Amino acid sequence: MTLWIAIGAIALISFAFKATGPAALAGRELPVRARSVIALVAPALLAGFIVTDIAGPGWSALDPTLLAGLATVLVLRRYRAPMPVTLLGAVAVTALLRLCTS
Known part of the structure; x- marks a missing residue:
C-alpha cells in the first residue's frame, strides 16, 4: 500500500512542477539540459521506491x-x-x- 501512495504522491508532485513551471518562467524556455533532468526525476524516484520495496528494509527480505x-x-x-x-x-x-x- 505504501508503494501506491508513493506513486500517487510522485505523480501529483510531477504534475505540480509541470503546472507551475510555465507560470514561473513567464514564457521563457528552460535550457535543454534542465528539461531532460526534470523529465527524469519522477522515473528515478519511482525506480528507487520499487527497489527498496522489493529488497525490504535493510535489504533483508530480498x-x-x-x-x-x-x-x-x-x-x-x-x-x-x-x-x-x-x-x-x-x-x-x-x-x-x-x-x-x-
Whole structure:
C-alpha cells in the first residue's frame, strides 16, 4: 500500500512542477539540459521506491524469485514483446521458481 501512495504522491508532485513551471518562467524556455533532468526525476524516484520495496528494509527480505521475474521483464521488453506477454512471462517465471523452491 505504501508503494501506491508513493506513486500517487510522485505523480501529483510531477504534475505540480509541470503546472507551475510555465507560470514561473513567464514564457521563457528552460535550457535543454534542465528539461531532460526534470523529465527524469519522477522515473528515478519511482525506480528507487520499487527497489527498496522489493529488497525490504535493510535489504533483508530480498526474494530471488522476484528478481528472476524482473529479469524476465527486462529480457522480454528488450526483444519488444507486448506488455501483456511480458507481464504473463514474469508472473509465470516467478510462480514456477516459487513452486520449485517450496
